[in-house]
Amino acid sequence: MLSIGEFSKICKVSTKTLRYYAEIGLILPSEINPETGYRYYAIEQLETMLLIIRLKSYNFSLEEIKQMIESGELYEEKLYVALTRKREDIRKQLHEQKKRLYQLECDISNLKNGKPIMSYLDDIDVELVEVPMMCLLSIRKMVQADNFSDDYGVCFGRLSGRIRKENLTIANPPMVLFHSNEFSPFGLDTEFAVPIKEYVTGTRDFKAGLCLKTVVKGSYSILSSVYAKQIKWAEQKGYECTDALFEVYVTDPSQVAEEDELITEVYYPVRKI
Known part of the structure; x- marks a missing residue:
């Protein structure tokens, strides 16, 4: 068993966050000492916590992560579908970011060459x-x-x-x-x-x-x-x-x-x- 402090240190997640995750039912302590209130986590829960961290890095909400973890026999299937959709979302975001970067570089180039930032309007024919x-x-x-x-x-x-x-x-x-x-x-x-x-x-x-x-x-x-x-x-x-x-x-x-x-x-x- 790991104390909440040890669990926090290994996963690099604050104890405050762990208590919040327990409040919302995302990951519960494996054991709570009834006399001291100290919380303990099982070694096996490290994998669950690492999964939560990874899914958060993909910008899944805590509610979405909870639903996936609690999906039982359909866990792998739901996880696959969710990750596939998230991949498409990230691809779209990257595409949009690339367009913004290109536009930003054009604006910087125009300003560097003494042109107004909105000079591209002059190229629009009516x-x-x-x-x-x-x-x-x-x-x-x-x-x-x-x-x-x-x-x-x-x-x-x-x-x-x-x-x-x-x-x-x-x-x-x-x-x-x-x-x-x-x-x-x-x-x-x-x-x-x-x-x-x-x-x-x-x-x-x-x-x-x-x-x-x-x-x-x-x-x-x-x-x-x-x-x-x-x-x-x-x-x-x-x-x-x-x-x-x-x-x-x-x-x-x-x-x-x-x-x-x-x-x-x-x-x-x-x-x-």
């Missing part, structure tokens, strides 16, 4: 175009920003299924219209749409008319900057927004290997003031 009327088959719903990619896949999956089932003809690449005037805790009023040639139940006419257009090659992270540039362009040239902003996905994000291959058209409907 043109005035007339967008013809389209017939849209769409799904409109409130979408939380964090769930956009999931809703994108689900909604366009449903639309594609109907197009195949009814043998409809796609006229242009898929698009998303943002109808919200401002950010809301309930999400953004978003319309996932596919332009088709036929008029069927649920379709609607969409005529954006005069629009500012920007073609973006690469990551979607720049889209907010594109809208900022378009709004500034409109104000300087004497135009105002008339309808929902929308994006046209020339390349399917599920079909490209790298973000650099993405091509997105960003539209900002306007009229002359």
Whole structure:
């Protein structure tokens, strides 16, 4: 048996933390002296404590760790599934960190060369175009920003299924219209749409008319900057927004290997003031 102090020293976990873990039922002392209240841990519990430490290093919550430890016969299976999911999460985080690092290096380079940190906005091109009327088959719903990619896949999956089932003809690449005037805790009023040639139940006419257009090659992270540039362009040239902003996905994000291959058209409907 090991005293709580010895157990703490070996595992490099404070006695305060061990008492908290006992409170929440994560790892209990093997024995508590009823007279002194001293806590003792079995040698075999070292492995459990080391497992807890390792899973914490992967950013599992204490509740998640507890559920895995208590899963009995399904322990190995649940642990495998949880670790596999965590691996994907970490890969995504690394990918995002690499993008941030690249952006940071660009900002440092610009400042070093005497350029403003926001000078990249000068490279965003804006043109005035007339967008013809389209017939849209769409799904409109409130979408939380964090769930956009999931809703994108689900909604366009449903639309594609109907197009195949009814043998409809796609006229242009898929698009998303943002109808919200401002950010809301309930999400953004978003319309996932596919332009088709036929008029069927649920379709609607969409005529954006005069629009500012920007073609973006690469990551979607720049889209907010594109809208900022378009709004500034409109104000300087004497135009105002008339309808929902929308994006046209020339390349399917599920079909490209790298973000650099993405091509997105960003539209900002306007009229002359």
